[in-house]
Amino acid sequence: MKNNHPLKTFFFPSLTTGFILRLVVIAALAVVLFTYVLIPFKINGQSMEPTYQNGRMNFCWRPAYLFSPPGRHDIVAVRFAGRHIMLLKRVVGLEGDTVEFRDGDLFINREKLAEPYVRYPCNWNLAPRTVKKGNIYVVGDNRDVPIHTHDFGQTPIKRVLGAPLW
Amino acid sequence: MVKKIVITVIAVIAAVAAYTFIVETEEDKVKKQFERVAELAEKEAGETNLAMANKSRQIGAMVTDPVTVTIPEYHASGSYPRQEITRRMAMGRTRFKQLSLEFFDLSVTIIDDTSADARVTAQVTGKKLNNQPFEGTHELRCRLNKVEDEWLFNQVEVVDVLEK
Numbered sequence: 644m645k646n647n648h649p650l651k652t653f654f655f656p657s658l659t660t661g662f663i664l665r666l667v668v669i670a671a672l673a674v675v676l677f678t679y680v681l682i683p684f685k686i687n688g689q690s691m692e693p694t695y696q697n698g699r700m701n702f703c704w705r706p707a708y709l710f711s712p713p714g715r716h717d718i719v720a721v722r723f724a725g726r727h728i729m730l731l732k733r734v735v736g737l738e739g740d741t742v743e744f745r746d747g748d749l750f751i752n753r754e755k756l757a758e759p760y761v762r763y764p765c766n767w768n769l770a771p772r773t774v775k776k777g778n779i780y781v782v783g784d785n786r787d788v789p790i791h792t793h794d795f796g797q798t799p800i801k802r803v804l805g806a807p808l809w
Numbered sequence: 810m811v812k813k814i815v816i817t818v819i820a821v822i823a824a825v826a827a828y829t830f831i832v833e834t835e836e837d838k839v840k841k842q843f844e845r846v847a848e849l850a851e852k853e854a855g856e857t858n859l860a861m862a863n864k865s866r867q868i869g870a871m872v873t874d875p876v877t878v879t880i881p882e883y884h885a886s887g888s889y890p891r892q893e894i895t896r897r898m899a900m901g902r903t904r905f906k907q908l909s910l911e912f913f914d915l916s917v918t919i920i921d922d923t924s925a926d927a928r929v930t931a932q933v934t935g936k937k938l939n940n941q942p943f944e945g946t947h948e949l950r951c952r953l954n955k956v957e958d959e960w961l962f963n964q965v966e967v968v969d970v971l972e973k
Contacts, residue, residue, distance in 0.1 A: 658811050688944075723930035723948040723970055725914020730970070769973070781971065796971035 680705050681808065682726055690783035690793065691731050693762050694718070695807070703729065707806035712737075713779055715751075716760075720804045721781060729804055730794060733760070736780030742797075744769040747786065763787030772797075779803070836917045839925050839953055839960050842871060843912050850910035852902055852935070861902050869895030872962045873954055879966040905943065908935040923955045924963075 656662050677683060682703040689697050695718075703720045713719050713734045720729040735758075736742040736751055743750040744767040749758060753771075765786035774780045774797050782795040849864045849871075874891040889897075902908065915929040932946045952964035 658815075660810055660814065663811060663814060721970065723914070723946065724916065724928045724968075725930060727913035728930050728932060728946055732971075772973075794971055796969075796973040798971050802970065 678726075682804070684720070684729060686731065689785050689788075691718070691733070692785040694733075694760055694784045695731060702808040703805045704808045705805040708800075708803055712800055713803055713806075717806060719779075719781065719806055721798050721802050722804045726804060730781075731807065732781035732783055732795065734779050735782050736774045736797070738774050738776050738778055740774045740780065741771045742769075742774060742780045743771040744790075749782070760784050761786060765790075777801070835919050835925065835955075835960075839917045839919075839927060840915060842953065842960050842962070843915055843927070843929065846871060847910045847912055850908060850933075852905060852908035854906050854936075856902075861899055865895050865898040865902065868898050873956065876962055877964045877966075879964075881967065881969045904938065906936045906938055906940065908933065925953045925955075925960065927951045927953060 682705065684701055684703055686695050686697055686699050686701065695701070703726075708719075715734055715737060717734045718731065719734055720731055722729050735749060735756060741750075741752050743753070747765040747767050749756045750771075761784055763785060765788075767786060767790045769790065778797040778799055780795075780797045783793060786793065846868065849868050852861075852864075869891050872891055872894050875888040876891070876894060877886075877888050879886040911932045911934075913930040913932065915927060918926045920926060927950075929949050929951070930946065931949050932944070934942070934944045937943050948968040948970055950964075950966045950968055951962055953960045954963040955961075
C-alpha cells in the first residue's frame with residue numbers, strides 16, 4: 644500500500660531524477676553561497692566589544708566592497724592567509740591620513756575623532772603615523788586593554804574580505 | 810535512469826578519492842610537513858623532559874641548517890643553526906603547560922624540483938604555566954627546500970597583517 648502522508652513524503656522523498664537534480668543544484672548553490680558570498684564565522688575574542696560580543700555568530704558579506712572601498716567607521720573583516728581566520732576591526736583611517744592616539748583619544752589628521760562606539764576608556768598613546776597608499780587603518784572598539792596586547796594597525800585594502808552582515 | 814546517475818556519481822567520487830589517496834604529489838609532501846610540525850608542537854599537561862627534548866629535536870630536524878627566521882613585530886631576523894632552533898623550541902615549550910598548533914588556509918607553490926613556497930595561517934592556543942589561556946594567530950610565509958627527498962623549512966617569515 645502506498646503511503647502519501649505529506650510529512651513522510653517530505654522526509655523520505657522518492658528518488659526521482661527531478662529530486663536528485665534539485666538536490667544537487669541546491670547543494671552546489673549552498674556551497675558557492677557560503678564559501679564565496681556569505682562566509683559564516685564565530686567571533687572569538689573581545690576586541691570589538693561592546694559592538695560585537697565574544698562567541699556570537701555572524702556572516703561576512705563579501706560583496707560589501709565590490710564597488711567602493713571601505714569608509715571611515717565601517718567594520719571590516721581582514722583576512723590572514725585565507726578565509727578561515729579573520730580579524731573583525733573598525734576602519735578609523737584611510738590612505739594618506741595621519742593616525743595618532745593621545746591619552747586614549749584618537750586623532751585623525753590632528754583632529755579628535757568622535758567615536759561613540761568606544762565605551763571603555765583607555766590611556767593609549769601612539770605617535771603620529773601616515774596610512775600608506777592602498778591601505779586602511781583599523782582598530783577594535785574595545786580599548787580597555789594595554790595597547791601592546793591589542794591587534795590594530797594599517798593593512799592593505801586587498802586584505803579586506805568584506806563586512807559583517809549585521 | 811536514477812540508478813545510472815547514482816552509480817555514475819559514486820564511481821566518479823570513488824575514482825577521485827582513489828587518485829587522491831594513491832598519488833602523492835610534491836604539494837602533498839609539503840603539506841604533510843606542516844601537519845607533522847603541528848603534531849610535534851602539541852604539548853599536553855605533564856609532558857616529560859624526555860618527550861619535550863625528543864619533539865624539539867624532531868622539529869629541529871625539519872629545518873635546513875641554517876634556517877632564516879623573520880619576525881617583524883619583534884624586529885627579529887636572522888639565520889639560525891639547526892641546534893639553535895632545537896634549543897629555542899625546547900625553551901619555548903617550558904613556558905607553557907599546554908600547547909596546540911593548527912594551520913589553516915595552507916597554499917603551496919612548487920617553484921622547481923628543490924624549492925617550494927607556502928603561505929599559511931598558524932594559530933597557537935594553550936595555557937601558560939599560571940593556567941592563563943593563551944592564543945596567537947599569525948600568517949606565515951615559508952620557503953622549503955628539498956634535501957635528500959625531504960622538504961625542509963629554509964625560511965620562515967611572520968607576515969605583518971596589521972602594521973602599527
